[in-house]
Amino acid sequence: MSTNVAPAVEARDLTKRYGDFEAVRAIDFTIARQECFGFLGVNGAGKTSTMKMIYCRTTKTSGRLDVFGMDAAAHPREIKSRIGVVTQDNALDPELTAAENVMVYASFFGITGNAARAKCSALLRTMNLEGKERSRISELSGGMKRRVAIARALVNDPEMLVLDEPTTGLDPQARLAVWQQLLDFRARGITLVMTSHYMEEAARLCDRLVIMDEGRILAEGTPRTLIERFAAPEVLELIGVDLDAMRAPLDGLVRRQERHGEITYLYTDDNSALLARLAQAGISAAQHVARPATLEDVFLNLTGRELTE
Amino acid sequence: MNPLAALFHRNSWNVFRRDFMAWQKYAFSSVAINIFEPMAWFLAIGFGLGAYLTLGKSSLVQFIAPGMLGLAALNAATFDACWGAYERLNFNGVYESMVTAPVDPLEIAAGEYLWQAFRATLYGAIFLVVIAAFGLVHSWWSLLSLPLLALCGVLFAMPGLAVAFLVKTQEHLFYYFSFVTTPMAMIGGVFFPLDKLPRWLQDIAWWTPLYHSVQIFRALVQGTPSIGLLWDLLWLVVAIALLAYVPVPFLRNKLAR
Numbered sequence: 001m002s003t004n005v006a007p008a009v010e011a012r013d014l015t016k017r018y019g020d021f022e023a024v025r026a027i028d029f030t031i032a033r034q035e036c037f038g039f040l041g042v043n044g045a046g047k048t049s050t051m052k053m054i055y056c057r058t059t060k061t062s063g064r065l066d067v068f069g070m071d072a073a074a075h076p077r078e079i080k081s082r083i084g085v086v087t088q089d090n091a092l093d094p095e096l097t098a099a100e101n102v103m104v105y106a107s108f109f110g111i112t113g114n115a116a117r118a119k120c121s122a123l124l125r126t127m128n129l130e131g132k133e134r135s136r137i138s139e140l141s142g143g144m145k146r147r148v149a150i151a152r153a154l155v156n157d158p159e160m161l162v163l164d165e166p167t168t169g170l171d172p173q174a175r176l177a178v179w180q181q182l183l184d185f186r187a188r189g190i191t192l193v194m195t196s197h198y199m200e201e202a203a204r205l206c207d208r209l210v211i212m213d214e215g216r217i218l219a220e221g222t223p224r225t226l227i228e229r230f231a232a233p234e235v236l237e238l239i240g241v242d243l244d245a246m247r248a249p250l251d252g253l254v255r256r257q258e259r260h261g262e263i264t265y266l267y268t269d270d271n272s273a274l275l276a277r278l279a280q281a282g283i284s285a286a287q288h289v290a291r292p293a294t295l296e297d298v299f300l301n302l303t304g305r306e307l308t309e
Numbered sequence: 310m311n312p313l314a315a316l317f318h319r320n321s322w323n324v325f326r327r328d329f330m331a332w333q334k335y336a337f338s339s340v341a342i343n344i345f346e347p348m349a350w351f352l353a354i355g356f357g358l359g360a361y362l363t364l365g366k367s368s369l370v371q372f373i374a375p376g377m378l379g380l381a382a383l384n385a386a387t388f389d390a391c392w393g394a395y396e397r398l399n400f401n402g403v404y405e406s407m408v409t410a411p412v413d414p415l416e417i418a419a420g421e422y423l424w425q426a427f428r429a430t431l432y433g434a435i436f437l438v439v440i441a442a443f444g445l446v447h448s449w450w451s452l453l454s455l456p457l458l459a460l461c462g463v464l465f466a467m468p469g470l471a472v473a474f475l476v477k478t479q480e481h482l483f484y485y486f487s488f489v490t491t492p493m494a495m496i497g498g499v500f501f502p503l504d505k506l507p508r509w510l511q512d513i514a515w516w517t518p519l520y521h522s523v524q525i526f527r528a529l530v531q532g533t534p535s536i537g538l539l540w541d542l543l544w545l546v547v548a549i550a551l552l553a554y555v556p557v558p559f560l561r562n563k564l565a566r
Contacts (some may be wrong), residue, residue, distance in 0.1 A: 018566065053410060058565045077411045085409035091402030095331035107323040108410035125381065152406075 006069025008033050008160050008191045009054055013063035016275040018051045023049040025215035026063060032057060035161075036182070036192040038202040038209035038297060047195035048088065048164055048214040054193060055085045055162045068159070081109060082152030088164040092137045098124065098148045099133035107190060109156040122153040127181065143174025150181065160191035161252050179204060197296035209295075211302055216300045225293055230301050232256070232267035234273050239263055239287035253277055258301070268295065312553040315419035320395025320412045322482070327403070328393075329427070343432050351377050354500060374445040375530035376499035378454055379523040380427035381436045382461035383493020387490050390425050391482045398474060404564060416563040422463045422553075423471055429457055429462025441529070444476055457529070461522045464545055467552035474559035477551030478489065498523045518548050 009031040016024040031037040039047040053057045053065055056076035065072045068078045093101050102120040106112070111119060124133055137145060141152040146166065153161060164176045166182065167175040182205055186192055196202050202209050203223040210220045219226055227233070232255045242264050251264070253274050258265045268274045271290040278285050315321050332339060351373060397403035406416055439453055440446055472485040472521030496503070496510055497519030503511050516521045521541035528534045 057408060079414075080409065080411040082441065087402075087409065089402060091332070091406040092407070093327070093403050093406065094401055095334065096327070097402075100330055102326045104323065105406065105410055107326065108320055108321065108407065110414050118475075153409075158411075 006066065007275055008029060008035075008068065009037075009065045009193065011050075011064065014050070014053065014060055014065050015062045016046075016053060016058070017061045017121045022215055024053070027210075027212075027215075027217045029210055029217065029220065031191065031193060034186075034189050034191055035207040036186050036194070036205050037115070037194075038204050038206035039195040039212055040197065040199065040209055041212035042197060042303070043197075045212040049215075050212075051162055051164045051195060055083060056080055063125060067080040074206055081156060082159050084156065084158035084161045086146075086149045086153045086161070086166060090149040092145055092149055095269055096146075097134050098129060098140065098223070101137065101148060102151070102152045105152045106155045111155065120151075122145065123154055124148075125289045126154075127151040127178070128207075141174070143170050143177065146170060146174065146178060147181075158190065158222065160193060161185060164194065165195050165197070167196070167198065175201075185276075199299055203295045211299055213303045219298070226298045227293050228297065229298075231270060231297040233292055233293055234268050234271045235293045235297055236264055236266040236268060236271050236285075237289040237291070238266065239289075241283065248275060250274065251280075256301075265297075267297070310415060312415055312419050312422070312557060315413075315415050316423060318416050318419065319502055320416040324412075325405065325423040326415055328424040330505055338521065339412060340432070340435065341554035343381075344390070344439075346528075347377060347384060347436070351392075355363070359488030360432065369501075371531075372527075373500055374409065374440040374443070375527040376497075376523045377436050377440065377470075378433045378518050378526040378530070379461065379497065380494055380499050381433045381466050381488060382458050382522065383494065383519055384472075385428040385432040386425035387430055387463035387469045387486075389428055390421065390466045391473045391485065392468050392479070394421060395473040395476070395479055395482065398560070398563060399445045404560070407517060414559050414564055416559050418470060418560055421556075422466050425469075426459040428460035430458040433458035435459075437530075445489070446530055447469070448530070448534050450529045450534055454526055454529050457522065457525055460545060461518070464518050464522075464549050464552070466519050467549070467555060470556040471552075471559055474556050474563055493517045493519050496520075498527075521545055531533070 007030050008190060009026060009029070011029050013026045014024060015026050015030065027050070041047050041052060049058070053060050053072060054067060056072050056079050058075040070079060072079060093104065096104065099120050102123060103116050106116040106119060119132065124130065127150060129144060129147055129151065132140065132144060137148070140148065163182070167178050172180065181203065182192060182194075186205075190204070194205070206223060208220070208222055208228070210217045211226070212218065219230060221229065227290070241264060253268055253270075255267045255269070257267065266274060275285065275288075275290065310318070343565050352406065355373045359373070361432055362369045366371050397523050402414070407416065407417055434455060437446065437451060468489070469485070472482060476482060496514045498518055499519070506514070508529035521544045524541045
């Protein structure tokens with residue numbers, strides 16, 4: 001019974017070191033069954049290392065990591081048989097065709113012969129890859145390769161799909177197609193765990209997410225609560241104005257403000273009220289952008305707008 | 310589970326099947342490349358140099374022909390265990406995708422042993438047919454060369470894979486070819502009898518697997534098997550048992566990063 005109620009993934013004080021380098025630093029998170037959970041962060045934030053521990057590619061250095069209530073380090077085979085994995089680089093076999101890639105992978109789950117063939121053609125159809133069965137991987141576009149990798153990951157009817165940057169490097173149409181697929185999987189009750197550095201993607205797909213930086217989790221919540229907590233509903237970007245001159249007139253309307261180069265960011269509940277107040281005060285805001293706040297603002301507020309590399 | 314028990318694991322045979330499926334697509338060129346070069350050596354030394362030499366009552370070409378079986382097994386297994394496996398690990402994501410499925414690196418290594426056994430048997434068998442066509446096969450005992458080729462494939466795969474899983478760049482594989490396999494081919498008793506070599510070189514030869522396999526191949530092809538050859542067979546079996554573990558930790562280490 002306990003595995004039925006255990007969360008999909010539970011991490012406490014989870015740490016991963018490679019030599020002297022601490023990739024993941026004592027992070028805590030819990031992923032519920034059937035939710036879409038995201039890890040957001042720049043390259044090197046520790047997202048991929050966390051993924052690798054979840055799908056049992058590598059083991060933790062310390063702390064606790066349970067998948068379906070089982071210690072990930074002790075039960076890799078059981079866990080891997082119940083999840084699907086799409087790695088960042090697809091890891092498709094270039095010497096085989098699309099269908100052969102799926103069939104070989106199926107054999108590792110004990111699915112062979114006619115059952116494997118039926119499964120393979122059904123999955124490639126689901127991923128809109130009809131007619132590509134006999135194509136070599138090198139003949140496929142980036143979007144098709146990603147879809148083959150996703151089809152392959154579904155071969156064992158996984159309860160949870162782990163996707164490391166599922167849309168990085170795809171053109172906008174291919175990205176939309178992948179998003180649609182992931183939303184379908186979520187609707188079918190498959191737990192989704194993904195990393196991304198596209199905030200828009202995370203906001204659209206994820207029920208909950210964490211923002212990671214330098215191996216730590218900086219914040220956790222739904223996209224909405226994160227925006228509420230670390231930004232504001234709306235943002236007014238003003239270009240080339242004197243911030244000090246307008247501090248008094250804007251009192252009470254601006255939740256927080258920030259300047260980066262020539263641009264001043266004003267976080268507010270209501271951009272139109274803010275613009276009206278600026279006009280009253282006689283401040284020219286000829287060059288401005290009024291927009292809703294996004295996860296991007298949350299992210300940049302938490303990690304800083306400066307290029308850190 | 311130990312690597313030899315893993316030879317019977319379902320996943321190991323699936324790894325073998327993957328390699329076979331990939332190989333089918335370039336089987337012709339693979340066979341051609343793996344046969345042509347040793348054939349050139351065989352013809353040049355056997356018939357060319359051999360025309361000037363006799364070895365007691367036997368001719369040099371008669372001496373070399375069965376030795377070529379051992380050399381074929383060595384080349385077939387070494388080439389793919391080094392270049393092929395290096396690419397499957399580092400460039401193609403083949404092993405990377407396998408370990409996202411319920412496959413242990415141990416089963417990958419065992420699958421590669423099976424695959425190199427197949428290659429060694431196939432390329433050795435082609436050589437057997439060729440030397441038979443030259444009238445250089447004298448006994449039905451020669452058919453036992455086939456399981457021996459498979460055994461040699463497994464054995465030669467092990468150090469090759471260990472090197473492929475250990476080195477940081479593909480160029481480093483040449484260390485293994487230049488310092489290990491090529492000298493072994495020279496002193497393994499393939500091209501000339503070792504009894505006139507300095508004692509220390511003979512001792513080194515005894516420590517190579519090629520030497521022992523060539524002793525058996527020669528006796529089988531010439532139809533002169535003896536009980537003493539069981540010691541050579543035992544040598545090969547012990548070497549397999551000892552080396553079977555060696556590539557696994559290197560592979561496990563690379564895949565866990």
